Amino acid sequence: MKNKYLITAATLLALPMGSAFADAKFDKMMKDSFQTKGIASIDRLKQDAAQKYCSDPAVLAGKGNPKQAESIQKANMASIKQPADGKYIGDWKAGERIAQSGRGATWSDKADAVNGGGCYNCHQINKAELSYGNIGPSLWNYGKLRGYSKEVVTYTWNRIYNSKAYNVCSNMPRFGHFNLLTEKQMQDVMALLLDPNSPVNQ
Amino acid sequence: MRQHWTRGALIVSSLFVLQACTTPEPPKKAAAPAPAPQAAAPAGAPTAEIEKYRAMIADGNPSDLYEMAGEELWKKAMGPKNATLEKCDLGLGPGVVKGVYAVLPRYFKDTNKVQDLESRIVTCMERLQGFDGKEIIAGSFGKGKRKDVEAIVAYVVANSKGATINVSMKHPKEKEMYELGKKSFFYQAGPMDFSCASCHADPGKRIRLQDLPDLTQQKGAALGWGAWPAYRVSSGTFWTMQYRLNDCYRQQRFPEPIYISDDTIAVSMYMAVTANGGKMAAPGLKR
Numbered sequence: 001m002k003n004k005y006l007i008t009a010a011t012l013l014a015l016p017m018g019s020a021f022a023d024a025k026f027d028k029m030m031k032d033s034f035q036t037k038g039i040a041s042i043d044r045l046k047q048d049a050a051q052k053y054c055s056d057p058a059v060l061a062g063k064g065n066p067k068q069a070e071s072i073q074k075a076n077m078a079s080i081k082q083p084a085d086g087k088y089i090g091d092w093k094a095g096e097r098i099a100q101s102g103r104g105a106t107w108s109d110k111a112d113a114v115n116g117g118g119c120y121n122c123h124q125i126n127k128a129e130l131s132y133g134n135i136g137p138s139l140w141n142y143g144k145l146r147g148y149s150k151e152v153v154t155y156t157w158n159r160i161y162n163s164k165a166y167n168v169c170s171n172m173p174r175f176g177h178f179n180l181l182t183e184k185q186m187q188d189v190m191a192l193l194l195d196p197n198s199p200v201n202q
Numbered sequence: 203m204r205q206h207w208t209r210g211a212l213i214v215s216s217l218f219v220l221q222a223c224t225t226p227e228p229p230k231k232a233a234a235p236a237p238a239p240q241a242a243a244p245a246g247a248p249t250a251e252i253e254k255y256r257a258m259i260a261d262g263n264p265s266d267l268y269e270m271a272g273e274e275l276w277k278k279a280m281g282p283k284n285a286t287l288e289k290c291d292l293g294l295g296p297g298v299v300k301g302v303y304a305v306l307p308r309y310f311k312d313t314n315k316v317q318d319l320e321s322r323i324v325t326c327m328e329r330l331q332g333f334d335g336k337e338i339i340a341g342s343f344g345k346g347k348r349k350d351v352e353a354i355v356a357y358v359v360a361n362s363k364g365a366t367i368n369v370s371m372k373h374p375k376e377k378e379m380y381e382l383g384k385k386s387f388f389y390q391a392g393p394m395d396f397s398c399a400s401c402h403a404d405p406g407k408r409i410r411l412q413d414l415p416d417l418t419q420q421k422g423a424a425l426g427w428g429a430w431p432a433y434r435v436s437s438g439t440f441w442t443m444q445y446r447l448n449d450c451y452r453q454q455r456f457p458e459p460i461y462i463s464d465d466t467i468a469v470s471m472y473m474a475v476t477a478n479g480g481k482m483a484a485p486g487l488k489r
Contacts, residue, residue: 025378029386033464034460040458044393105393105455107457131411132411173393178393
């Protein structure tokens with residue numbers, strides 16, 4: 001017992017900056033520096049396991065603990081719900097509108113406002129839209145390139161629902177997990193990517 | 203003076219025209235480039251256009267108007283103590299404005315804090331003029347006394363144009379503020395899991411057609427930090443760094459950062475130190 005305390009004390013002394021002391025200071029700074037505004041409550045600063053893990057620059061640089069990454073991915077995978085009505089493919093035209101809209105979930109949005117997916121902020125999707133971002137990969141010809149099998153469909157649903165089930169530090173928001181999009185909206189975005197008639201697959 | 207205002211009005215009206223042509227988001231169909239059967243226009247075209255436009259009106263940034271108003275406010279006796287800000291020490295001694303923005307944020311002995319330009323101006327308004335800083339903190343951008351702070355910022359910043367960014371980390375509190383700011387820069391939270399790093403930690407990234415500087419590297423930080431504060435074409439107003447950060451956090455889906463709170467100063471410190479060696483180009487002109 002006594003030994004254990006000694007080891008703890010020695011460890012604390014040996015820790016460089018970025019230790020428990022600095023963490024307490026950081027937490028206090030964050031708590032004192034933000035305030036609830038509209039729907040964006042101060043509680044949003046609380047991190048879940050994935051957010052905490054991916055806030056370390058060393059992890060982002062590829063030096064994370066693979067076991068920890070895997071366990072967080074597993075938990076995220078387990079929380080995914082498949083569509084209640086069993087349908088994966090909705091209306092690609094509605095999906096295109098959702099992909100175009102970057103609205104929602106900020107302190108200037110109302111609680112009952114319809115969220116967008118903001119997909120074009122980061123992805124090329126339909127080639128007719130020239131204003132697209134490049135944080136995510138191009139999704140042009142998504143279905144045409146990958147096919148329309150059950151595996152591809154489920155994988156795509158899961159990725160939209162909770163991208164961190166596959167890559168713990170994926171930059172993609174967890175649209176289903178955090179209720180950013182409804183099931184119907186996700187079905188419509190699925191159609192944009194996977195309906196053979198969608199312009200994305202021409 | 204009068205000539206200036208007329209020129210300003212002309213610039214502002216022409217900016218609206220520009221905005222209609224190039225604003226990449228929100229994606230209004232009418233404003234977007236006409237979809238071509240094949241991808242005819244290079245994807246970066248609108249960005250290139252605004253670069254050209256920036257060069258064209260380099261002498262007529264509407265920030266001029268804020269700078270002039272700010273200079274008047276700096277020299278005008280105001281507040282319960284009926285004093286000017288001319289004895290305000292922004293870091294290079296009382297009253298020194300020239301080059302001072304290139305060395306901020308920095309540690310100030312009299313407040314025992316690391317401060318950015320805006321928190322320091324508020325300190326001077328409190329101590330020299332007798333204004334209530336809490337009212338300014340509780341206020342809104344573009345309104346009341348905070349509007350005065352913004353104009354003074356434009357005046358001070360313009361006096362550092364071309365100066366080399368040289369922010370100190372010598373004082374332990376400066377070093378600590380940098381470390382806290384770095385940690386905050388990478389702090390993911392909220393319903394979209396975003397941190398500053400989600401968008402600003404890789405070179406060559408874009409949201410829609412908007413280029414995102416990599417603020418973790420000297421080159422990107424010098425471009426990003428060095429171009430703000432700026433006149434914001436899409437909103438038709440002058441945005442200070444505090445205003446810029448406030449809107450970044452809004453888009454990150456975070457709660458609102460409190461005006462001149464430690465987090466905003468810490469993140470500024472991280473960006474400024476990373477930018478060291480670059481040139482101050484603010485007030486900039488932004489989409």
